[in-house]
Amino acid sequence: MKLxxxxxxxxxxxxxxxxxxxxxxxxxxxxxNANLKKAATEGFFFAGTYLGKVKNDRFFPSFPxxxxxxxxxxxxxxxxxxxxxxxxxxxDVFKRGIVRAxxxxxxxxxxxxxxxxxxCLGFGRITAALDETERxxxxxxxxxxxxxxxxxxxx
Amino acid sequence: MLGIRLxxxxxxxxxxxxxxxxxxxxxTSEYLLGLYSIQEAAAQIPAALFTDIRDKTVLDACAAxxxxxxxxxxxxxxxxxxxxxxxxxxxxxALVNQLERCHVSNAIVYEMDARQAARLNVKFDGxxxxxxxxxxxxxxxxxxxxxxxxxxxxxxxxxxEILKETTAVLKDNGEIVYSTCSLEPEENELNIDWATKNxxxxxxxxxxxxxxxxxDIFGKKLDASVRNCRRIWPGQTQGFFVCKLKKRVDxx
Numbered sequence: 001m002k003l004x005x006x007x008x009x010x011x012x013x014x015x016x017x018x019x020x021x022x023x024x025x026x027x028x029x030x031x032x033n034a035n036l037k038k039a040a041t042e043g044f045f046f047a048g049t050y051l052g053k054v055k056n057d058r059f060f061p062s063f064p065x066x067x068x069x070x071x072x073x074x075x076x077x078x079x080x081x082x083x084x085x086x087x088x089x090x091x092d093v094f095k096r097g098i099v100r101a102x103x104x105x106x107x108x109x110x111x112x113x114x115x116x117x118x119x120c121l122g123f124g125r126i127t128a129a130l131d132e133t134e135r136x137x138x139x140x141x142x143x144x145x146x147x148x149x150x151x152x153x154x155x
Numbered sequence: 156m157l158g159i160r161l162x163x164x165x166x167x168x169x170x171x172x173x174x175x176x177x178x179x180x181x182x183t184s185e186y187l188l189g190l191y192s193i194q195e196a197a198a199q200i201p202a203a204l205f206t207d208i209r210d211k212t213v214l215d216a217c218a219a220x221x222x223x224x225x226x227x228x229x230x231x232x233x234x235x236x237x238x239x240x241x242x243x244x245x246x247x248x249a250l251v252n253q254l255e256r257c258h259v260s261n262a263i264v265y266e267m268d269a270r271q272a273a274r275l276n277v278k279f280d281g282x283x284x285x286x287x288x289x290x291x292x293x294x295x296x297x298x299x300x301x302x303x304x305x306x307x308x309x310x311x312x313x314x315x316e317i318l319k320e321t322t323a324v325l326k327d328n329g330e331i332v333y334s335t336c337s338l339e340p341e342e343n344e345l346n347i348d349w350a351t352k353n354x355x356x357x358x359x360x361x362x363x364x365x366x367x368x369x370x371d372i373f374g375k376k377l378d379a380s381v382r383n384c385r386r387i388w389p390g391q392t393q394g395f396f397v398c399k400l401k402k403r404v405d406x407x
Contacts, residue, residue, distance in 0.1 A: 035235065041275065041276075044264060046247075046250075046251040047262070048263070049260040064255060064260075084184055088184050121188075145187040145188060
C-alpha cells in the first residue's frame, strides 16, 4: 500500500482511496466496493478495479489507476493525435507533440500522458524541463495502453 | 473519417459490423482505452436477453475470454456484482486483460469449474451459461474431420452437469441464459428438454433473431416450450443456439 501511495504522490496528485476497500491478493491490489467486499471470498483471481502490483519492491500501476489519478489534480501532458498513436506504440513524447502541460514540468517528474479527449494513455518521466526545452525528447515512455496488445502477444 | 466503414447489426442493440477498415480495429487507441470491444455478432445476443440486471448478482459461469463478461458489466452499468468463473488459469489472463482494458469494476473472477459454483455460497439473480461446446463448421473448417459423435455426447453431458449445478445456485424466479456455438441438437434442444423435465426450469419466450428451435428430433418429441429457444443458422453470423430459462417459484 505504501509503495502505491508513494507512486501516486509522484504525480503531484492528492488522490487517495478508502483503505478499507483496498484488498491485496498475491502482491496485486484491488479496489472493491461494499457489495464486492461482501461477495469476494479468499483466493479470487481478480476483483473490482485492479490498481496494480508490487514486484521487486517496485509498484507497477494498472491503467484504471492511472485514469483515476488523471481525473484529479496531477502532472499531465496532453498530446496531439499523431503523438498519441506513437505513444501507444511504445514511443517517447517529443516536445512538438505536446499540446498542453499541467502540474510539474521539471526534469525527472512523473507525468501522465493524456489525449485531447482527456483520456489517459499511460505515463512517463519528463526528460527535459518542459518550460525550457523547445524541441527534442520531452517525456520518456514508461507505460502505455498499447501494453494490452503486447500482453496478448507474449501470452 | 478514420477509414472504417461500419454497418449497424439490426438484431443487437449496440453492435456494428466492420465492413471495411484500413487498419486493425483491435489496435486503435479507442480500442485500447476500452471504448469498444470486438465480438462475433451472434455472441452479442445472450447477455442482452436478461431482464434488467442492474444492481443484481450475476454469475458468468464459463467466462473466458471475457467478451460477454464485459458486455454484462456494460448492461449493469458497473453496478451489482458479476462473479466470473473459468476453469483454465491461462484463459483467465485474457479475461482479466479485457476487464482492465474496459474499466470493469463490478466483477470478481475465480479459477473454478462452473460445476463447483455452490462453493461460492452465493445465490444469483441471473446466470449466463455460455457453455463449452463442439463449435460448428462455420467457424472451424476442419470441424467434420476433428469431431466424433462421442465428442458431442461428452460435451452434452458436461453441459447438463453445468446446468444442474448452476440451477442449484439460482434464486427462485432467477434467469439462466444458455448458449452454445454448436448446432448439434444433443448440446442444445435435447439438453434444454432435459432441463425442463429435471431441473424445475421453464423456457421463456425471447425477442431475438433466429428460428424457433426444433421440437421433433431423431424421432423424439420434445417439450413444446423448447420451441421458444432460438437456433441461428450460419450465414450473417456463426451458427448459434440461445435460450432463456426461468426457475419456477415452486422449485425445491
